[in-house]
Amino acid sequence: MNQRLENEKVSSLLFSLALPSILAQLATLIYNMVDRIYIGRLPDGGLSIAGIGLCTSIITIITAFSNLFGRGGAPLASIKLGEKNPKEAERILGNAFSSLILTSLIIMFCLFVWGDKILILFGASQKTLPYALSYLRIYAVGTVFIQLTVGLNYFINTQGYAKFGMMTLLIGGILNIILDPIFIYVLHMNVAGAALATIISQFVSCIWVLSFLFGKKTIIKIRKEYLLFDKNIMKKILGLGFTPFFMSSTEGILQVAFNRQLLLYGGDLSVSAMTILLSMSQILSLPMEGIAQGAQPIISYNFGAKKYNRVKETIKITIKVALTYSIIGVLLMEAFPQVFVSLFANNTQLIQLSYQLLRIYIFGFIIMGAFSTFQQTYNALGCGKNAFFFAFFRKIILLIPLIYLLPFILPSYGVYAVVLAEPISDLMTTILNGIYFKHFVKKTLA
Secondary structure, eight states, X not given: OHHHHHHSOHHHHHHHHHHHHHHHHHHXXXXXXXXXXXXXXXXXXXXXXXXXXXXXXXXXXXXXHHHHHHHHHHHHHHHHHHTTOHHHHHHHHHHHHHHHHHHHHHHHHHHHHHHHHHHHHTTOOTTTHHHHHHHHHHHHHTHHHHHHHHHHHHHHHTTTOHHHHHHHHHHHHHHHHHHHHIIIIISOOHHHHHHHHHHHHXXXXXXXXXXXXXXXXXSSOOOGGGOSOOHHHHHHHHHHHHHHHHHHHHHHHHHHHHHHHHHHHHOHHXXXXXXXXXXXXXXXXXXXXXXXXXXXXXXXXXXXTTOHHHHHHHHHHHHHHHHHHHHHHHHHHHHOHHHHHTTSOOOXXXXXXXXXXXXXXXXXXXXXXHHHHHHHHHHHTTOHHHHHHHHHIIIIIIXXXXXXXXXXXXXXXXXXXXXXXXXXXXXXXXXHHHXXXXXXXXXXXX
């Protein structure tokens, strides 16, 4: 695999690595959406889907920890492989593995003890709290499986085994699709059934990942002598992983801000609509992430091997492909919003509100294909601080303040003013990031 990363034609190599990553992200997309599709069609689907949406905010923050150690460690391991230093790569993997287990146990404890208080803080009303709490308590049991599956899968992909990494997510996604209707409809478990299907699916995926990283096919293995924390390694992992951690955790905080403002201006129906809007954004963002993740092993390995022309070529192709996808995806959603929204609801009022908000909310994603490539490239080159700055600028400097300010500036527009914050922030940040990125690549790969 190392020979392929170093010598194979970049376009064909990127296709072979990105396609499995894209399919894996599509599996994740289906996996995330299927609960909402089934739940949204229950008699009390409006409130149920709002409850799941509230849990999604928490789950997004939980996933941030798998990004902290997985996306923080995997590029470093890949760079070490490019430098022909597999032992150091295994030390990085071992420290990431121990970190994922420790944080999973802490998260599980917190959700069991303070789950109801957290949900109320995140925007749950008296009507939606029972649905959200029912889902969250069961989900908490499977936290360790989910953390290990997501976090360690990055170490599979970074070695160039994108097809195996794709299977990790396909196994969980397909199993979840099968189990969801059984638990929700046949066993009448409703929201709790969706959560149970999720953790069973993730348990199977976790076994799949561990069997690879403890097995014979992997280039780097999980070894017991590297499980103890190394201060220097953890400092590097946390330094590089903080940006994807920040991006993911603040995504959860953003959802909280949106939910609280939408509850204030539009009630539980608007919170349900926000859950649908988030699903639409995932239809766009997850495949874009798959494209960028397919490029990451090529960029990191060749950067370590000092083959800078291959790095530049990979970046150019990735931007073109990701940007093309984001443009086409947004145009389709703008033209046919009812088609997408109707997947998640049969409530006429909810469908109408959701597709009206979707056209506003999704517009800024039209150039986000470039943004996702910029951010992934910073991390792939070990320059996480740059990715952190633009993530911080987009979410903390622009988006969160606008969520609260725009309803005051445009008081007659209510919930529409709230969601307008998203496209303004997306467009401004991507343009500024693009200007800086051109200078960064020229300087770094001179």
